[in-house]
Amino acid sequence: MNQGQEMFYNFFMERAKDDKKEEAQRLLAESFARQDAGTFDKAYLQKIMSQYFEVIKTEAAEELKQAMEHFASRLKKKCKADVLLNKYVRFVFLKLTVSF
Numbered sequence: 453m454n455q456g457q458e459m460f461y462n463f464f465m466e467r468a469k470d471d472k473k474e475e476a477q478r479l480l481a482e483s484f485a486r487q488d489a490g491t492f493d494k495a496y497l498q499k500i501m502s503q504y505f506e507v508i509k510t511e512a513a514e515e516l517k518q519a520m521e522h523f524a525s526r527l528k529k530k531c532k533a534d535v536l537l538n539k540y541v542r543f544v545f546l547k548l549t550v551s552f
Contacts, residue, residue: 457484463519464504467512476507497524 453461461480468476483500486492501520508516 453484457487460519460523464508464516467508467516469507469509472507479503479507494524 457480461484464480465473465476479500483492483496486496497520504516504520505513
């Protein structure tokens with residue numbers, strides 16, 4: 453677990469319902485595994501978000517919503533940066549290939 457994941461884990465678990473802690477841990481483990489594998493994307497986040505809200509205390513819902521929206525906006529920016537980087541890498545590769 454990296455530092456960001458650990459911070460979110462602690463944030464989330466403090467707000468999880470007492471009788472839903474095990475389910476919360478399972479959800480987080482799955483999400484962190486997807487992040488590590490590079491398969492955690494905005495579509496997955498939208499799919500899993502409702503499950504996150506089912507396991508947290510009602511009074512923590514708005515706080516979690518804000519944290520998730522912030523994270524989702526970072527995912528979007530990261531994806532755009534990755535697309536630009538991939539285009540640049542392809543351009544450089546094409547240029548190198550043509551020059552040989």
